[in-house]
Amino acid sequence: MPNPEHNAVENVNGTLAEISRDDREVLIEVKAALPVTGVSETSARSFLICVVSLAAVFVFxxxxxxLWATLGLGVMALLGYVLPSWRSATPVAQVLFAYCGLSYAINNEYFAVAYPYSNIFILTGLLGLFFLSGKQWSQLYFAPGKTKNWTRPAAIIGIALSALILAIYFWRPELVGKNPTPRQWPLDVLIVVALGYATFSTLMEETIFRSMILSFARTQLKPGLAVATQAFVFAAMHYHFGFPAQAFGSLLAFLWGLAAGLIVVKSESIYPAYVLHFVLVLALFIVLAFVS
Known part of the structure; x- marks a missing residue:
């Protein structure tokens, strides 16, 4: 015979129902089931931890x-393990601690792996964090989703962003950093390098920012804030690394990150963001190598 004090959880008309029974009354509380990809509301605590974490990324x-930025992120990430009530507010701090910690470990005064090759080690470490967190692959947006509907818009946005970056480069090159392409190389080598680098950059950076970091941010923040969070980290990284760079280049990278992140959320797939990134980087490389 079932225990009248037992709490049962049943699925009622597609919603999650928590049914509590005792001797006097039956209380039914119906809650809308949250999607596996994230939360619908952002608490003040989650927002505060996110802002402080992004400040640490800026410092980094x-x-x-x-070193100090990494230690600060480590303290915030540790709060989620020491204080259970803070656990839901620290996923961003945890993934950014892993990202900055790995970046510091492989690129410091004693040991250095140059960008963009360092992304290989960073992505490997973030994948380890992902497996330890118990998340599902679908939460990393590795699913078809609405890829078919968003592939062409992603390519168009990639072309538009590359045109904007190139226009600013030809107008005021000092705003976005030096031309990173090896223009003195033979034509056939440049073509192979352009295709290879665009592919490598796409797989590494989109998976790190629009898959890993965005996924962790979505477990803590509303979609818009999660997209802005990963875009800010992407922009901060571009301040000294990659192209465009420097302050104005970081602003352009922020727009790039926003566009790619929104496409991932809207399409529920990482693949259109791959298209955007590949088209953008390939266009930049070709024009900078052969035209400038």
Whole structure:
């Protein structure tokens, strides 16, 4: 015979129903089932931890106080393990601690792996964090989703963003950093390198920012805030690394990150963001190598 004090959980008309029974009354509380990809509301605590974490990222990449920034992120990430009530507010701090910690470990005064090759080690470490967190692959947006509907818009946005970056480069090159392409190389080598680099950059950076970091941010923040969070980290990284760079280049990278992140959320897939990134980087490389 079932225990009248037992709490049962049943699925009623597609919603999650928590049914509590005792001797006097039956209380039914119906809650809308949250999607596996994230939360619908952002608490003040989650927002505060996110802002402080992003400030630490700014200190890490822009001010280049990497050790102190990493330690600060580590303290915030630790709060989620020490204080259970803070656990839901620290996923962003945890993934950014892993990202900055790995970046510092492989690129410091004693040991250095140059960008963009460092992304291989960073992505490997973030994948380890992902497996330890118990998340599902679908939460990393590795699913078809609405890829078919968003592939063409993603390519168009990639072309538009590359045109904007190139226009600013030809107008005021000092705003976005030096031309990173090896223009003195033979034509056939440049073509192979352009295709290879665009592919490598796409797989590494989109998976790190629009899959890993965005996924962790979505477990803590509303979609818009999660997209802005990963875009800010992407922009901060571009301050000293990659192209475009420097302050104005970081602003352009922020727009790039926003566009790619929104496409991932809307399409529920990482693949259109791959298209955007590949088209953008390939266009930049070709024009900078052959035209400038």
């Amino acid at each position: 990449f822009v001010l280049e106080q990497r």
